[in-house]
Amino acid sequence: MGDWIDVCDADDIEHEDVMRWDHDGRTFAIYRAPDGAVYATDGLCTHEQVHLADGMVMDHEIECPKHNGLFDYRSGAPLRAPVCEALATYPARIEGGRIQVMPDQAG
Numbered sequence: 001m002g003d004w005i006d007v008c009d010a011d012d013i014e015h016e017d018v019m020r021w022d023h024d025g026r027t028f029a030i031y032r033a034p035d036g037a038v039y040a041t042d043g044l045c046t047h048e049q050v051h052l053a054d055g056m057v058m059d060h061e062i063e064c065p066k067h068n069g070l071f072d073y074r075s076g077a078p079l080r081a082p083v084c085e086a087l088a089t090y091p092a093r094i095e096g097g098r099i100q101v102m103p104d105q106a107g
């Protein structure tokens, strides 16, 4: 089991939005779903290493800003070409009003 790492205040990310988070030389994307739940994935698209935080969140999907590839950010599953490789996902939670992620626990 890894450690929970503090990311930011829960209010720093709107519902149905995404934020880039750099930690320990790695980059992640932190999402809030329409219901406020939080999720975390690798921050770079598996197609061409573009920052997904520059993309658009719709419901439980993130659309890559470069070629419009689509992932389900809850599972990391690729949903639309040209992406075919899944994103790694990480445990995320809200604790005491703060978003926390376990970056060493790739799913």
Ligand code: FES
Pocket (backbone or CB within 6 Å): 045, 046, 047, 048, 049, 050, 064, 065, 066, 067, 068, 069, 070, 082, 083
């Ligand atoms: S870089 Fe993301 S779909 Fe091409």
